[in-house]
Amino acid sequence: xxxxxxxxxxxxxxxxxxxxxxxxxxxxxxxxxxxxxxxxxxxxxxxxxxxxxxxxxxxxxxxxxxxxxxxxxxxxxxxxxxxxxxxxxxxxxxxxxxxxxxxxxxxxxxxxxxxxxxxxxxxxxxxxxxxxx
Numbered sequence: 001x002x003x004x005x006x007x008x009x010x011x012x013x014x015x016x017x018x019x020x021x022x023x024x025x026x027x028x029x030x031x032x033x034x035x036x037x038x039x040x041x042x043x044x045x046x047x048x049x050x051x052x053x054x055x056x057x058x059x060x061x062x063x064x065x066x067x068x069x070x071x072x073x074x075x076x077x078x079x080x081x082x083x084x085x086x087x088x089x090x091x092x093x094x095x096x097x098x099x100x101x102x103x104x105x106x107x108x109x110x111x112x113x114x115x116x117x118x119x120x121x122x123x124x125x126x127x128x129x130x131x132x133x
Contacts, residue, residue, distance in 0.1 A: 028076060028078070031128070031131070033122055033128075034075055034076065034078075034128070035076065037072075037075060037086060037090075037119055037122070037123070038072040038073070038075045038076045039072070040072075040115075040119065041068045041069070041071050041072035041075070041086060041089070042068070042069060042072045044065070044068050044093075045064075045065035045066075045068035045069045045072070046065075048061045048062070048064055048065035048068070049062065049065050052065075067085065067089065068089060070082070070085065071085040071086040071089060072086070078131065078132050078133050079132065079133055080129075080132045080133060083123065083128075083129065083132050086123060087120065087123045087124065090116045090117075090119045090120045090123065091116075091120050093112070093113075093116045094113050094114075094116035094117045094120055095113075096113075097109045097110070097112040097113030097116060098110070098113035098117075100113075101113055
């Protein structure tokens with residue numbers, strides 16, 4: 001069997017030269033929103049730790065702050081599980097703060113609820129989800 005320069009690897013039975021693999025991931029600097037959300041999640045974790053130390057909430061909230069940190073660090077590494085964890089966290093926080101606003105008419109609760117809602121709407125975009133591993 002002879003091969004010439006026009007023969008491709010698929011004709012000879014070998015693996016094709018250009019096998020489809022994962023698409024190249026954009027660097028994190030092209031997604032500043034993800035960095036801002038990660039910083040926000042770490043800030044929430046720090047606030048939870050402070051509230052536990054100040055005895056405002058129970059020690060069970062330390063589990064939440066560990067999940068916030070895990071979600072933030074995983075989101076900076078563009079993991080899909082961290083995206084899901086962060087998405088669930090901001091959706092629940094948005095519901096919690098908006099409920100607090102409707103019960104107490106606190107402007108701070110409205111502000112935090114709307115911030116979490118904007119973060120939720122940013123995270124559900126399909127082009128962001130496609131960039132995650």
